[in-house]
Amino acid sequence: MRHLVFLLSLSSVCFFTRSEIADNNFSKCKMFFLNNAPPDFTPPAGVSVKPICQCLWDDNDQQLYLFATLYSTTWKIPVYSAYLFGSPNIGRCDAWYIEPQALNSDYKNSGYNKGHLYPVLHTSNHLSMLATSTLTNVAPQKSDFNQNAWLRHEEAIKEDLKSCDEAYVVTGVVPDTEAPKLKNRVTVAKYYWRATCCLKNNQYTGMGYYGPDKNGEVQKLTITNLKKKLNDVYQICFFPTQYTEDSGDWVVL
Template identity: 30%
Template sequence: MSSVMAFSFCTLVLWLYSVVFVQAELSQDFSKCSNFFYRGTPPQGFVGAGRQPICQRFRNQYHFASLYHRENRTPLFSAYTLKPANGKRPNATWMYEPQLSFSRADPEMKPLPYPTTDNNVIESQAVQQDYKHSNYTKGHLNPSMHQETKSNRMATFSLTNIVPQRAGSNSGPWSQLELEVLRRFKRACVGPMYVLTGALPHKHTQHWINNRVLIPEYMWSAYCCPFYNRSTSDHTHFPTHAAVGRNDRHSDQEIVPIDVKAKRSKWGYDVRRMSLEALEEVLTQRLGAPIRLFQDQCREQQDIATSAMTTPHEL
């Protein structure tokens, strides 16, 4: 082979490689959507096989990020910046992530046919028929009404943002928590509020719907609002706060106690508010690895410097 031919062949190989690289949006990190994490840093400690970072893309725009567990066919968490909705909740057009089934597929989420017959899609992720007759609702980790535009809200209807959630939780105490966080944002948050919402599997025995989709025992959520109105806000809720909600009314009460006076339809789906540190401790114990949700506990560099200067005097 002549040197010219060899150079042309190598150039062609490099060009083909670059095309594949550009098309393949799924990667080992969140570098293309790091803006959904405080200081561009994803949570630390969510390690293990089968975990796929997804920059959730719809209509040529990234809307939020999810860490998806391929074997469980559910997200471990979704990360987003809260912006109050400027309209109503859209009609649900459920979507799927093509690249989970084929790495060179279009990098945008697509409408999910019902019933889904493509085996590559069925094997790679949850589909709508998984939830049929399951007695579980499709529970958003990133709720649509925490997203500003219609496109933002439509993007939350990807099944890669969904876990099996009991109706008593989804339309009860967990829904109230989402409204509560929204009110706090409007009342006191100045600038972005970074939110992480995830799910915890059962501690000892795994529970599934359709023998395919893992059912969480608990939902959890935490937010980081580094800049807030200090004159009007409740300082126990800023700059961070967190919560854990029951998704199994028969679970023990070690993490979240039960309100025995709750309505029958909501009984056993209580939500416990807590500090960020308390939630990280719960996650660390249940997941078996040190968990840190926000870089420097959502403290701005100025606060850290001030703390470093005052701590010696306090000692």
């Protein structure tokens, strides 16, 4: 693979970069959203966001888009990352890509881990695995939660989704705007959340997750209840489908 210069580019192309500022519809990476439609997100007042198409070049110098991220330049953490679940997962390599918006030094001796939104456990190829290690795909996460309850959750999701014909995932954070920022720059994550949408037997089934709760664990809840929890911080609609609360099934419109 060619040597990559890992800079967040404001240009409209991804040449020599691994991230591309996208239009509001994520037109070059819309395939990572159900029905090619990104979540309908309303940021709080005074919070700026930028859509990013995460990309790399393969061995044949072909540009590959690997997942999508809505990144807050105000909080300096992602609001969410969206991806297609892949299984089985492959080995991990932590080669962190430098981004002008966030720096490795922000996390040094902070007591927080770099918490992946799109985790290595949910990737199925080498390039996707590499692409997850960008600072636009992580937020400060308490180490105990990251290495225990959230890891168990990611492993459980891997088992739940591997039998799907296809599965769309949106993972995000709830910022802790009252906590001290890392290096007076980076807002820490108070909660992590995930919404999944699994196609199986011609039906989409959705599920939501939210944590840590008061016991330090990850709650499993309906998509509707996940949205209600997040409405305390911001409004977001994950999937452009009709949801039947009683059955938990997603019916494609």
